[in-house]
Amino acid sequence: MINNINNIVGNTGKSLLKQSDKVADGTVSFSDVLENVLAEVNEIQKADIVSKQKLSIGEIDNFHDPMIAAEKADIALQFTAKIHGKIIDAYKEIMRLQV
Amino acid sequence: MREADNMGAFNAFNVSATGLTAERTRMDIISKNISNANVTRTANGGPYRRQMVAFEEKTSFKEVMSKLENGESITVGEGVKISKIVEDQSPFNRVYEPGHPDADEEGYVLKPNVNTIKEMVDLITASRGYEANITAMNTSKNMCLKALDISK
Numbered sequence: 178m179i180n181n182i183n184n185i186v187g188n189t190g191k192s193l194l195k196q197s198d199k200v201a202d203g204t205v206s207f208s209d210v211l212e213n214v215l216a217e218v219n220e221i222q223k224a225d226i227v228s229k230q231k232l233s234i235g236e237i238d239n240f241h242d243p244m245i246a247a248e249k250a251d252i253a254l255q256f257t258a259k260i261h262g263k264i265i266d267a268y269k270e271i272m273r274l275q276v
Numbered sequence: 277m278r279e280a281d282n283m284g285a286f287n288a289f290n291v292s293a294t295g296l297t298a299e300r301t302r303m304d305i306i307s308k309n310i311s312n313a314n315v316t317r318t319a320n321g322g323p324y325r326r327q328m329v330a331f332e333e334k335t336s337f338k339e340v341m342s343k344l345e346n347g348e349s350i351t352v353g354e355g356v357k358i359s360k361i362v363e364d365q366s367p368f369n370r371v372y373e374p375g376h377p378d379a380d381e382e383g384y385v386l387k388p389n390v391n392t393i394k395e396m397v398d399l400i401t402a403s404r405g406y407e408a409n410i411t412a413m414n415t416s417k418n419m420c421l422k423a424l425d426i427s428k
Contacts, residue, residue, distance in 0.1 A: 239296070239297060241293060241296040241300075241410075242297075245289055245293050245413070248289070248413075248417055249286050252417065252420045252421065255421070256420075256424060259424055
């Protein structure tokens with residue numbers, strides 16, 4: 178079953194993926210995709226924290242860059258939460274199948 | 277951090293950010309002109325000369341390379357940047373002010389070629405330009421948020 182999910186992701190999520198996502202048999206592992214996306218969102222969050230720290234100690238050139246970093250972090254996090262919800266929904270749907 | 281910044285999803289944000297930075301710089305120069313509007317003595321000698329900013333389209337090295345490779349003529353680009361800050365070469369104002377420490381033998385003083393009214397108009401332009409960039413950014417943010425509403 179998990180393999181089937183992996184194959185679906187492999188077919189539909191290709192644009193999201195990098196070369197490093199590929200596992201040995203040429204398909205893409207679902208957990209790797211998730212990990213990569215999460216890592217990217219985490220990077221954006223970190224950038225936001227750095228710019229907020231700079232803002233708080235007065236080490237800024239302008240006000241718009243921290244604001245933009247905060248907006249990016251917000252959108253990325255909302256997106257991640259959406260994807261998380263979708264994955265959980267799919268998992269629940271499959272667990273509900275009658276055997 | 278760099279990799280996340282170059283994510284296509286946030287490209288519009290980055291482009292707008294360059295516009296905001298450019299307008300801020302223009303604002304700085306206008307403030308400088310206004311504050312120096314009556315300066316008759318500078319480090320270079322003579323009165324203060326009005327300064328102006330010149331904008332330039334910003335393209336990344338990657339884009340220039342892909343343009344050369346694929347022969348594409350149109351790219352999204354990375355926004356705008358300040359190419360240079362130039363001095364206004366128009367003549368100084370010559371004002372009759374005999375008691376002034378920088379007056380010549382005839383009692384005339386050279387005043388900066390700064391026209392405060394012109395600077396005020398530039399100020400409005402910079403402010404509106406900044407607002408326009410923020411509007412563009414908010415619109416792309418709203419588009420992102422709308423995309424999250426798909427299948428809701």
